[in-house]
Amino acid sequence: MKYISLIAVVLLFLSPLEGQTQENKIKRPNIIFIMSDDHAYQAISAYDNKLIETPNIDRLAKEGMLFTNASVTNSICAPSRATILTGKHTHINGKIDNHFPFDTTQVTFPQLFKKNGYKTAMFGKLHFGNNPKGVDEFMILPGQGNYINPDFIVTSGDTIRKQGYVTDIITDVSLDWLKREGTSDEPFMMMYLHKAPHRPWWPRPDKFKEFTQKTFPEPATLFDDYKNRGTAAKTAEMNLLQHMMYSHDSKIRPETLEKMKGKVLPVVEEYPNSFYGPYNRATAEQKAQYDPVLDSINNFFYENWPKMTDREKMKWKYQRYMQDYLGSISSVDDNVGRLLNYLDESGLAENTIVIYTSDQGFYLGEHGWFDKRFIYDESFKTPLLVRWPKVVQAGSIENEMVQNLDFAQTMLEAAGIQPPDDMQGESLIPLLKGNKKEWTRDAVYYQYYEYPSVHMVKRHYGLVNKAYKLVHFYYDVDEWELYDRLKDPNEMNNVYNDPAYAATVKKLKKELIELRKYYKDSPEQDQKYIDLYESSGKL
Known part of the structure; x- marks a missing residue:
């Protein structure tokens, strides 16, 4: 009798556990975290369609939730990524800027996903560190990476070069992984991280040709004189006319500048090899695709720049900036569409949370600026769109104050994983489920x-x-x-x-x-x- 009773007790405990495990496997959602680099919310048509249409990214708003007051804790690339990975402000995780080292003893959310039975992967731009923790498989760009025929560091530690355009390649690899690993019983968490539209904005050749034919509306504050602001706005070095580089940014060949010596004003210091560094990565065939557009840009610049007023120069630089920046985003949107289509076709969409964001906002000529860094809105605010079928109401809009500080805890709670006590964010799950009464934050902190x-x-x-x-x-x-x-x-x-x-x-x-x-x-x-x-x- 004792023997039979012992078996009964063991079965009593084992059966629910086995059932619970299987149930969890069905219920635990997959998560795809999509992040682009320097993607301004103004350049997503779900927020504002004056500059560009982004129908694929917009799908996430139509089928999920659009956050209108999402922001970052520190508007610069590596610190923002460190905050997302750790759920902690940069003064806690040590990555206060792009130079100071990340505290590698910090626990990152991919580590917690892997520890709790998720398959994990990271493809694209990490920006710091060459061996991300907590991912089964990765292929990351070294540092900033390149748009044309980029190098990647892979799971083995080797560096490989892939021919093609970076946005397409990152998507190809992400889709390959989903097709291999996304259909098993284990849930997955994949980080799909675009380099674009980070400076120096080299669109794919077809987008380069298409977008240089477009003219874009100017922001109301393009010619801001900062008269009602303090020293910081007046002394920042991010003005389109005064600080945007001719070769690095506007794609003026060094030979053109040399022929115009003394006629290119204002003088702007260039990065070393700022034009030929990216351009010479291209094959002869790829250069042949870029060259007609580059010739057109350079010919116009040579013939017209010395005759332009400063106001006309500012306008020209703004258009050149938008043509390349938005051309780069167009490829991001196309590729997000490829991924969303695969999720639909494979049946994975039903149980997959898709998050789209950027590591921060970006100035698109507002206040006469490019870049980020400031607490002012175009830099401080970041796009955030979340689709979670059967949980998030389609087409919903949320205006609560949320931050990238909250992403880790949100994903962990969605997966049923207990976050560490020292994480500083707040889970967005109440907002995603429409339970605004459970949200208590009314202000966010930035440094x-x-x-x-x-x-x-x-x-x-x-x-x-x-x-x-x-x-x-x-x-x-x-x-x-x-x-x-x-x-x-x-x-x-x-x-x-x-x-x-x-x-x-x-x-x-x-x-x-x-x-x-x-x-x-x-x-x-x-x-x-x-x-x-x-x-x-x-x-």
């Missing part, structure tokens, strides 16, 4: 550190809620700015010293102090990173 450095955007931190943005610029200045986000959406007027906003300033300053404490940031932390920066010899 940017990389100064003095390229583009010379001063160090600053701030608090942002739906109505206001309070910013403190520090280090070599001590200036505060306040923007009324509802009355001044273009952020043209700093009202910090306006008596009408005195009570608002007092309230927000108190909230900012509390928010810094909550996220374990402080003036002492600021000084720690200043001291490290100054002792590193980077100044």
Whole structure:
């Protein structure tokens, strides 16, 4: 009897466990995390279709949720990616800028997925580190990577070169992996990470030809004079006319510039090999596709640039910028469409969460700028679209204050994985399920550190809620700015010293102090990173 009872007890415990495991395998969703590099929300037609139509990315909004107040904690590539991987602010994970090292003892969310039975993969641009943790298979670009015939570091540690256009190649590899690994019983988490549309914006030859024939509407603030802003906006080095490079960015051949010596004003310093570095990666056949468009651009520049006014030059540089930037995005959208189509055709779409975002926003001529770094909206805000069949209501729009800090915890909760206690984000699951009452955050925290450095955007931190943005610029200045986000959406007027906003300033300053404490940031932390920066010899 004892023997029979023992068997019964064992069966009693084993049977539910086996059933539970099988049930979990069916219910645990697959996750595809898509991130592009420097993809401005203004360049997704679900947000705004003045510049470009992106029908495939828009599908995620039509079939899922569009977030209108998604933002980053630090608007620069590697720190943003470190925040996404760890669910922690950059002052905690150590990756405060593109130079300081990432704290490799930090646990990343792919590690947790792998530990909890998910197949994991990463394809595309990581930007830092050559051996991502927690992924069964990877193929990542070294550093920034290249658009034309790019090199990749693969799981074995070898570096290989693939011929073709980077956006297409990353998609090819991602689809190959899904076809091999996506149909088994185990759920999967795949990071599908595009290089585009990061500078220097080399579209695929067909897109290059197509988009150079287009003219794009100018932003209202293209000729901003920064008169109602502080020192930071006035001294940043990201103006299209003054700082965008002729060869690196506008695709003017060095020979053209040499022939025009003394006639190309304003003078802009170029990166070494900034034109031929990317161009010479192309095969003779690929160059033959690029050359007619390059000839056309260079001929126009040679014949017209010296005769143009500064205003006309600014307009020309803006158009050249948009033609290449948006041409690069067009390929991203096409390839997102390839992936979404495969999910539909294979039946995987039904149980797969698809997230689309960028590592930060980007200036598309607003305030006369390109690049990012600032807490101002075009840089601070980031696209976020989430499709989760049978969970997220199709066509829903969410305006709560969310951040890339929240992505890790959201994906972990969706997969039924307990996040570590030291993650600092908040799961977006309540919002995705339409349970707004469970969402308690009303403001987010931001801090940017990389100064003095390229583009010379001063160090600053701030608090942002739906109505206001309070910013403190520090280090070599001590200036505060306040923007009324509802009355001044273009952020043209700093009202910090306006008596009408005195009570608002007092309230927000108190909230900012509390928010810094909550996220374990402080003036002492600021000084720690200043001291490290100054002792590193980077100044």
